[in-house]
Amino acid sequence: MKTVGEVGERALIAMFTDAARTGPGDVVIGSGDDAAVFVPTGPVVVSTDTAVAGRHFRFDWSSPRQIGARAVVQSAADIAAMGGVPTGVVVSIGCPPTTPVDRILELNAGIVAQTHAYGAKVLGGDLVSAAEVVLTVTSLGVLDGTAAVALSGARGGDVLAVSGPLGGPAGGLAALAAVEHGADRALLAEFSSLVDNHRLPQPDLAQGRIAALAGAHAMTDVSDGLVEELITMSAASHVRLDVESARIPQADGLDELGAALGVDPLRWTHGGGEEHELLASFSPPSVPDGWTVIGRVTAAAPGAWIDGAPVGEIRGWQSFTQA
């Protein structure tokens, strides 16, 4: 099997360019030139996210295709969290020259497939030599007539709602880690939906647009864990946020996995992260179908509260502090 170093940058970029061209398109100039050109229909939303091997993903825990697709989900979730629709991505891949070419082509295939699944285009990218695999996806999107839904718009009297169940990816990750530390591998089969949820979260990002159209006041995606997102939104909006644990929708199987591992599943729903489900604040009558109300917004001193107590112990994931 050939390595990236043997095949070379130019040949690989040409393969990426071919792969990118399999999608739908209104791109004027795409991959293969100095830059891509696209014609937006209005204000443009942009966000960038980096995932590093061994830290944000592991090749022995996920397939290259899942890893590539997940990087797109993570980046596109930030576009959805503004009420935008992803229209394009640019991708930078760093990898050691010894990396098998097939691994990088599969990674790219995951990026392309997930981008096309959103109706978006791979606009271009870069490929460089690095000590480890580093994936940076920059997503671009459009707002299509609604205002951007910022973090800062939550108001007293609003309710807080989430677009889907929480805790799945963190549960799946815990199962993988438990097996690595000696638990029976049968755990992975028993809780395969949670493990798959870690490998490739499947948030319904179309809910971002739906929330914006419904007049959401503030929105973010749950990337660092619910508690961290509550703290961030509370600080940005200068409001108090109160959540009731019992109302948080939980990924299927989380209680059973918690029992198997001797872990309180609230640790995963409160502090997990990387779900990329959306958390938004709405005026009560405007919560869209499919969203679950988990708490309320009060015009009071900023702070995040769960079950009547300020959040404390269960905190989310940060790249450095828990690395």
Add this chain to the structure above:
Amino acid sequence: MKTVGEVGERALIAMFTDAARTGPGDVVIGSGDDAAVFVPTGPVVVSTDTAVAGRHFRFDWSSPRQIGARAVVQSAADIAAMGGVPTGVVVSIGCPPTTPVDRILELNAGIVAQTHAYGAKVLGGDLVSAAEVVLTVTSLGVLDGTAAVALSGARGGDVLAVSGPLGGPAGGLAALAAVEHGADRALLAEFSSLVDNHRLPQPDLAQGRIAALAGAHAMTDVSDGLVEELITMSAASHVRLDVESARIPQADGLDELGAALGVDPLRWTHGGGEEHELLASFSPPSVPDGWTVIGRVTAAAPGAWIDGAPVGEIRGWQSFTQA
């Protein structure tokens, strides 16, 4: 001195956000939310570029501020090469937790200063833990009424021109390498302008816009070395490109450095790269002031020729093959 790991991701991102806010702005929502929102005046140009410590730059050869600024130059040059004007960047920084905070803040200061020097904004970013310092800059720009200048538009009868002198960054790099291998350090003082040119290339990227307004048929920036760019443009435009070495403008001091190191300076002007000067094809009467004609375009079998011979030995820089 504190490390990045001690200070943490959130505190650092807050510092980055403050630094980004020092610039000019028509950004609706910038750093600090899930994504940034900006209102383009027309078609949007986007390009991404990654630089890796030890490979694309060295902290013992350049200051963190120069390294940050250079990453912006490299990315913005791709926007200029389409005839665009950079309007914003998003930046991802990966670094080991043990990295001194000051180094990353200086790196960010270089990014912010160079972005503002282009009249553009730092729209957002990401900060992650990685084995080495990895910088990804994604630049966004606008075309302001002209069509994008693609690589594929060169036509028989055109002339080829460059926006500034070549070979400087490669010469500076050669001087740094020579000193590392035992040459007298005085070399660095004697050829400081070339060394500075490596540390922070200063292409006049406004020439990209000028070339587009003058009706350039094809354009790229010289990032991989003149010969590689000729090959790329020739293949994209299906034309033969002929360059005369004697017409290529050379960075000041390159002959003297070549004599001092026993290297033919054409190696640097032909194969250097990372100049980020622009190479464009124009109908002869429309070459703008400040550009230097170095060759011609013929409607013939694709190929790049220098001084009447097909390019061969002196090739440019690729991330993997020469790493």
